[in-house]
Amino acid sequence: RNYRSRTECRGDIQRLNPSFLTIYESLIPPNEEKEKQKQLMALLDKHVKKEWPEARLFLYGSCANSFGFRKSDIDVCLAIGDADIDKAEILLKLADILKSDHLENVQALTRARVPIVKLMDPTTGISCDICVNNLLAVINTKLLRDYSKIDVRLRQLAFIIKHWAKSRGVNETYQGTLSSYAYVLMCIHFLQMRSPPILPCLQEMETTYKINVDNVECSYFDQVDKLQGFGSRNNETIAQLVWGFFNYWAHSHDYANDVISIRSGSLVSKRAKDWTRRIGNDRHLICIEDPFEVSHDLGRVVDKRSIRVLREEFERAAEIMQFDPNPCVKLFEPY
Ligand code: ATP
Ligand code: MG
Known part of the structure; x- marks a missing residue:
C-alpha cells in the first residue's frame, strides 16, 4: 500500500458542512x-x-x-x-x-x-x-443513547456514516461487512480519540449505573446531563469529522495490531486480547470490542474477501472527501 496517512485536510472543507447537515436532518425520524x-x-x-x-x-x-x-x-x-x-x-x-x-x-x-x-x-x-x-442489547442501546446526548456531533457523524454504509452496501453482516451497531461504536471511538476529545469514556468514570446481565457486569457514568459542553474545547465540524473518520480507517488504523475499544476510550492491542490469530470463524481482521461483552469482536463477521471490500470503500470515501468538489454526490452513490 502506497497510501500514507494524510494530516492536511483540503482547504475548503468548511464549505461542505451545509450539505452534510441537510442530509443528517433529512434522515431524522419525525x-x-x-x-x-x-x-x-x-x-x-x-x-x-x-x-x-x-x-x-x-x-x-x-x-x-x-x-x-x-x-x-x-x-x-x-x-x-x-x-x-x-x-x-x-x-x-x-x-x-x-x-x-x-x-x-x-x-x-x-x-x-x-x-x-x-x-x-x-x-x-x-x-x-x-x-x-x-x-x-437493551443495556448497550442505553449506553449508545447516553453517548449521543453528550455532543450532537456524534449523532451527525453516525447518521452520515450509516447512510454511507447503507448506500455502498457495506452494512450487511451476512455478506461479511459491519452492522450499524459496529459503525456507531467506531464513531464513538473516533470522537473519544480526538484532541481535545469530543466524547469522554463513560465506562472509565465514576459508576452511577450498574446492572448484572447474563453474568456480565455493566457499569458506567450515566448522568450525561452533567457532561453538556464536554467537547466544546474541540471545534471541529461535521465535514472535518467525516473527512477524519474516513482518513483514519483508510490510512491510519493499524489493522494488524489494534483493537478499538470504547470501554477503555483508547486502542488496545490484539495481543493483549489474544485476537492475533483465527480461532474457529473469528478471524479478527478488523477488531471492534463490544463495550460489555469484551470477548466479543464485532468485526468477527469480516472475512478475507470482505475486509478488502471494506478497506477499498474507506479508501474511496477518503479520496472523495479529499478531492471531490461536491463529495455528497459520489460518497453516497449506490454501488
Ligand atoms: P439499523 O438502523 O441499521 O436497523 P440498528 O441500530 O437497529 O440499525 P443493528 O446492528 O441492527 O442496528 O442492531 C440492533 C441492536 O442489536 C443494536 O443496537 C444492539 O443493541 C444489538 N446488537 C446488534 N449486533 C450486536 C452484537 N453483535 N453484539 C451485541 N449487540 C448487538
Ligand atoms: Mg435495527
Missing part, C-alpha cells in the same frame, strides 16, 4: 413516528401482560439508541424473569397470542441466530421483531 411506535408498544404490552403478568417489553436497537433513520422497523425485547426458559416455546406462544389481533404476517423464527417473532402492524405501518431476554 415526532409522529415516535408516537406510532409508542402506540404499537402499548398494544403489544397489553397482549403480553395478559399471558405473562410479570414480563416487560423494552425497545432496543436503532429505534431507541437515537441512531435510527425515519421509517425504520422497531426491535423489541420481551424480558421474562426466568433465565432457563425455552425461548422457542415462548416465541411460539407469543406468535399465537398476537395472531388473534389485527396484526399481519406474524411469524415465529425459532431457528434464527437470534430467535424472534416478526410482525407488521397495519394501523401504524410499522414492522417489528420481538426477541426474548436479550437484555445486553
